[in-house]
Amino acid sequence: MRLHKSTTSANYNPSREILRGVSWSILMRWVVRFIGVISTLVLARLLSPEDFGIAAMGSLVIGLLFAVTESGAASLLIRAKEFDQAHCDTAWTISLLQNIFIGLLIIVLSPIAAVYFNEPRIIEVLHILAISVFIGGVSSIGPTLIRKELKFDLDFRYSIYIKLSIFFPTIGLAIWLGNYWALVFGNLIGTIINVLISYAIHPYRPSFSFVRGSEYLHFALSIIPMQIAYKLHEMAPKFIVGGIGSANIMGNFTVSSDLATSFTHEIVSPIGRGLYPNYARLMDDRDQLTELYIKILGVIILLVIPMGVGVSVTAADLVASLLGKKWDMAIPLIEYIALSGILYAITFIMYNQILVAAGRERQAAILAWIRLLITVPILWIGLSLEGSLGLAKATVVAPLIYLPLVYHEIRQVVNLPILTIAKVSWRPILGALVMYLSVKLLHPESIDWAILRLISDAVFGAGIYTITVIGLWILSGRPQGVEHLCVNLIGKKIKKFSEINCNNS
Template identity: 35%
Template sequence: MTEQVKTNTLFSIIWSILSKWGSKLIGMVSTFVLARLLTPADFGIIAMATIVVALLESLTQAGLNLYILRYKEHDNRVFNAAWTVGIIQSFVIAVPLVVLAPFIADFYSQPVLTDVIYCLALVRVIQGLNNFGIIIAQKEMNFKVDFVLTIWTRLSYLAATIGFAWYLQSFWALVIGQLVSSIIGCLLSYFIHPFRPKLSLYNWQDMLKYSKATVPLSIARYINNQADVAIVGRVASAQFLGVYHIAVNLAGLFTKELLMPVIRGLIPNLSVLRESANFKDILLITFAAAVYVFLPVGIGLSLVAEEFVPVFLGDKWLAAIPMLQWFSLYAMIGGIMMFFSEQFLVMMEKEVVSNRLMWARNVILITTILITLVYLDVSHLPKMLFFSVLLALPMVLVSISRELEISLQRILGSWWPALTGAVVMFVVLTFFPQLHWPLFFVLLLKVAIGGICYLATIILLFVVRGRPENTLESLVINKAFGYK
């Protein structure tokens, strides 16, 4: 890999991280403030509407963003066609939403959902008109453009939502926030990138052929991510669904969402990375990085949930504590599997294998949900979902090992320092003494101690092993401290 490629890769990843984490940081602030201004039932109503929108998106997801990123040539005709297909997709989603809105409201016994869904259909049309130049910028590894668009769009959502939530004290603030941010995002996309798309259906046959492989994966991903929420919305109250929705989203925010910007930064460089002689070593280090991040965050969030929820959400969300404890572990394992089986397999043109794995995971998921509802209670669902992904993990790892031709022993062997550090952190925080301090300070102390224990264990093991090369530790520590 040339120095220029390395530099471009590094900066693309940095801007992608800034974009995604900046967006999530603003999202966290929004969630924490809105949780104190609105009620769990308000969030539950919006979750019901979002479930339907996500379903229609999965049924029509052509995956053209990734198609363009994998397309080797810079062809405006292809870009125009992809933009046109995106507009068509937005109307294919919006029109059924408008038609089905009254029936959806009746299904959930929430008449107000009709108007909410009408508004969300308009949001989807506006988003479909966004300038395709943003995707072109990503293809050119210019993630600074994406960063500017993302941050300003999220800030507009934050300002509009919090302002209207304070004024209206209603879930309509969440709807208005989406409308405002979609309009600003669309206008800004044309302001910050010079590309001006035109209606075209050039090369649509090839796009259709590609989408045939991605739509099944999109549908499977929807089932994997939304099946439990959809069922909870039908069998439980809006109040319970609101708490459930916030808990699962917070867990995903601190786990799955952490590594998505890294993936987005790597996608445009995949063809170059695959030509490297040490490509498998790069994959092993990348996989290890995912585990090194997911483990402490997932386990740590579970262990501090009792302080986290009342500090950041308030006392009316205390029912989210046991959910967050299990959802953080669920999202931790689910994030690892997503990183391996969804993103990398698709990038390496193994969509069929990724589809099979996702559908196999869905069989386990749906079976788990049905068993929970028949023999237990919906309140046990977070715990049961964790056991379902734990059951699916070996299947994913074996498949990844076979498809990438990397031994399972090598994959798991790069994880054991992180696993050891996570165990040490778990023991220390489990036996943490009860302190009669303000919860905020207890939370900060537990996070600090847990993080120190985890990092100290990994560094100690690295030194004891003689600072081995070709490991994540050597890459990070050697660069940070100048070791040879």
């Protein structure tokens, strides 16, 4: 493979490329989420909260080990302005050795995990998951190269293939086995298929190499502290509840967290996926970077606030429709975790991608550790006061404390006055409040079916939010901003649709 250079020519349009990448990523994540919702709907009725809890314990252990051994090889490969075959081979070699090391650690630490979770069944589960990790180590880095080359359509197809490769085996095994082993072996089968697809999706073929090892080591030393803190922060609530609760409580909290934050997460995750390679290209033009950053932040705030509030206010019908009666314990948890998902999403989009793209890994790591040190004590206090419900409430409190620190660090990269944040957020916040109160007051209790009540509340709430935000925007004098962009975009679509109808006539 000859030397490659990232495309930074006059033909590169950052707005177009970011929109293209984000659009593909959002489509990908929502299709994946749709598959996930169907999977949850089916599995929640075939399996118990205890089954989900045991599988979640195994996933937490693996997630922790991957976090503390993170090399950041994929991130460096994407960020590198120039790369060759040796860069790719070294990244693949590091990933292979990382998986081998983690697989061995899983086997060694499985008895300790059983003691911590007070669940002896987790030992055998971890042994099977270790096999998945070993197999996953030989995956090609072709999917990473696809992202670097901005081939988001291929990235979309790859993600769908991966999701389906787990979906069908897991559903089939759940029908056959009826317990947590369906989740474990479904993951194993999915990993095997994932490896095959990773080679089919891109022509790159790996070789064992350490030629560029020093570059990756330098980058790893800067990014590992941040990745560890970030992953620990993400897993902290589940680890805390897992250490003091049963598999049943663990299952309820895990599924509650996944369901409550899935809608907001499925907005910010694909956007972050599309932003990172483009942020890296815009670091030499801070004015353009700032302009795009503010637009993206405004879009996120406009979308995730009503999404999180909507999940919170419809939690009872959401659980009844998707999970069933045996998951009623999840309802109050979802009501609070959905709100924390809003704050998590805003924090994620504010600093997760841009600081690394700007080469400020050290500052991002310090911020991530401060965030973790603030969060864990608050979670413990919440758990001590009200059990798992108190823990769910604490997930809302913690982000409110560390958000000012995130804002301070971001100001070092982009020009983001506090007044700008207020301008892009006050209308969505007020609109979501009106939506929440309206849905609460006018909830259709007379409808017997939970799914119909859920649809009714969702449509009604979305309408109230849209009318409120647009109304406030008009009363404010139609200022330039996210609402202006959305109204113009909708207007263009309507005009285009009308022209097509006229031509057909």
